Amino acid sequence: MSAVVLDGSRSTRVIGGRTLAQIEADFRKPGRTFFGDIFGFDPFDFWVGPFFVGLWGVTAILGIIIGVYFYADAVIFHGPYSYAQNFIAGRLVPPPAAVGLGLAAPGTEGFKWQMTVLFASLTFFSWMMRQADICRKLELGYHVPLSYSVVFSAWLTLQVVRPIAMGRWSEGFVLGVLPHLDWIIEFGYRYNNFFYNPFHALGITGLFTSTLLLGMHGSAILSATQCRSADPEASLHNFWRDIVGYSIGEDGIHRLATLVAAGAVLVSNLCILSSGWLVKDWVGFWLFWNNLPWWRGV
Secondary structure, eight states: OEEEEEOSSOEEEEETTEEHHHHHHHHTSSOOOHHHHHHSOOTTOOEETTEEOHHHHHHHHHHHHHHHHHHHIIIIISSSOOTTSOGGGOOBOOOOGGGTTSOOOTTSTTHHHHHHHHHHHHHHHHHHHHHHHHHHHTTOOSHHHHHHHHHHHHHHIIIIIHHHHHTOGGGSOOBSHHHHHHHHHHHHHHTSOGGGOHHHHHHHHHHHHHHHHHHHHHHHHHHHHTOOOSOTTGGGOOHIIIIISTTOHHHHHHHHHHHHHHHHHHHHHHHHHHHHHTBSOHHHHGGGGGGOGGGTTO
16 A cells, blocks of 8 residues: 655655655665675665665776777777767777787787777676666566666677687677778678578567567557547557557566567577678578478479
8 A cells, every 4th residue: 555645845655654765765775785695795885866886886887987998099099080080980990810819919909999898898797787786675676687688698799709609809890880880781791691691580570579569569558648538448449459469468568578679689699699600601501491301302
């Protein structure tokens, strides 16, 4: 049961016999962090205003500062493009193939790329763990950090997992706005025709499907708010809800869209990881179809 108690100057919502201020104070108590539960203490287990800091918040900030330093130093301040030109076209390239999986020497090509990728990965991981700590403190499920981890997995696949599988850091993508777009185009042509990559098709289909699902959800809400019928049940019915998403519910539509979007990203990881490591030519990949045993004698 919840009630709103008016005190003359503001309204205080009471939930389970406690005000929101009391509930918030309970959530802000030290404890319930991964680092603190494992090691018995968390020196950064405090809040700054509405923001939780935590150990992972500190490592995320450090990762951002150091990673941005290496990226800006290479692309903006000492790159081929300066503020007087179009620094959006600046590029930070991975080490040459000869480096393999080794560490490029400081001052050589690829070193600042490796440092940027290292501290960016630290930042992304720290942010995911900070989200998990916040969920623990607020006694929520881990939906947010798990969803974020799927996006993080795409970065790891592109910049860490696939280069390791290929045996050289040079397989990582170029950092930079315009050069990154060029890398995407070249990557598709590199393996003949990327439209023959089945994981590419499944990934796009999943992303479009999740967009459709949330569009359906939005249409259901809009139809309910704009209903002018005298029948109170009329606002609960529309084409998307009754025909396409029958009985999925207001919670189920969010869960389904999240799962479909996450699946699309994970399939896209396979799209990139398998290219070059397992499949060198996506057009030739489909030649296996002609060699299936049931075609013999046809």
